[in-house]
Amino acid sequence: MPDQSTASAFPAPARNPREVLLFGLTPPRTETAPERVAEIAERTLARVEALPVDALVLYDIADEADRNPQPRPFPFAAMLDPGDYLSEHLQRWERPAIIYRAVGKYGQDELRTWLESAPDHVLTVFVGSSSADAEVRTSLPDALRVHGEVRPDLPLGGVTIPERHASRGDEHQRLIRKQDAGASFFVSQIIYDIGAAKNLASDYRYAVAEQGSAAAPLVFTLSLCGSAKTLSFVEWLGVDVPSWVRNEILHAEDPLAWSRQHAVNAARELADFCRYLGIPFGFNVESVSSRKVEIEAAVELTHQIAEILDRG
Numbered sequence: 001m002p003d004q005s006t007a008s009a010f011p012a013p014a015r016n017p018r019e020v021l022l023f024g025l026t027p028p029r030t031e032t033a034p035e036r037v038a039e040i041a042e043r044t045l046a047r048v049e050a051l052p053v054d055a056l057v058l059y060d061i062a063d064e065a066d067r068n069p070q071p072r073p074f075p076f077a078a079m080l081d082p083g084d085y086l087s088e089h090l091q092r093w094e095r096p097a098i099i100y101r102a103v104g105k106y107g108q109d110e111l112r113t114w115l116e117s118a119p120d121h122v123l124t125v126f127v128g129s130s131s132a133d134a135e136v137r138t139s140l141p142d143a144l145r146v147h148g149e150v151r152p153d154l155p156l157g158g159v160t161i162p163e164r165h166a167s168r169g170d171e172h173q174r175l176i177r178k179q180d181a182g183a184s185f186f187v188s189q190i191i192y193d194i195g196a197a198k199n200l201a202s203d204y205r206y207a208v209a210e211q212g213s214a215a216a217p218l219v220f221t222l223s224l225c226g227s228a229k230t231l232s233f234v235e236w237l238g239v240d241v242p243s244w245v246r247n248e249i250l251h252a253e254d255p256l257a258w259s260r261q262h263a264v265n266a267a268r269e270l271a272d273f274c275r276y277l278g279i280p281f282g283f284n285v286e287s288v289s290s291r292k293v294e295i296e297a298a299v300e301l302t303h304q305i306a307e308i309l310d311r312g
Contacts (some may be wrong), residue, residue, distance in 0.1 A: 070270075226297070
């Protein structure tokens with residue numbers, strides 16, 4: 001295994017840059033009244049400020065209707081711009097924040113302007129189109145080029161999809177190409193298939209070692225699934241849910257509790273494997289539900305995963 005001192009540090013002031021913990025959420029809907037947005041922001045801050053996380057993730061939501069010809073289980077709702085929501089409503093958040101950008105929604109000038117004005121404590125993750133046929137204003141390669149020209153010092157992350165590695169076998173090469181283009185960390189799509197995630201981590205670790213470079217942090221996203229409708233939406237998004245996991249979610253007496261335990265087990269297994277490989281890693285607990293019971297379960301999951309990680 002490589003010397004741990006050569007491992008890439010997560011670009012945030014984490015107590016231990018090798019094992020990081022993030023908490024991801026969506027901004028309120030654009031139709032939300034201003035006073036209601038302020039209320040949501042205050043409740044959000046009260047919740048996340050007490051969490052043992054290194055950074056807050058704010059997602060940029062796109063329609064993605066081209067992803068799947070089947071009807072969307074939940075209707076699409078436009079959300080407030082994540083960067084604006086952070087700067088205008090979450091000013092009290094002092095730790096790093098990671099702003100997702102679905103780059104196809106923006107012109108290059110818009111991305112350029114945002115990159116130029118982003119605060120120093122902000123990181124970003126660029127997300128490409130949901131399908132090859134999608135109409136985009138800026139492609140992911142062009143967005144990466146703009147970042148390199150305008151703000152190469154702004155820590156840039158990329159998305160990784162372990163299931164895509166299972167079907168195509170080349171996801172680790174995608175990571176290397178994105179790393180060469182400026183990405184310094186990667187955040188996965190929601191993971192239910194632990195084996196696919198381990199395969200990707202292993203192939204990536206040995207590929208970067210072969211070319212003499214260090215692995216960037218792999219941050220695995222975990223999300224709870226407490227109902228059949230949520231499960232159908234996760235699958236609509238393209239997440240591969242193994243049949244045994246699907247069966248338990250559909251038949252467990254308490255699907256949400258079962259899902260949380262599965263996420264804890266997944267975190268423990270992936271943490272042990274990444275430590276064995278000697279690569280930097282972390283977890284992103286996704287909390288995008290508006291249901292109080294699911295929000296509280298995501299908060300509890302975050303505390304449970306913090307206990308798994310080396311936070312010394």
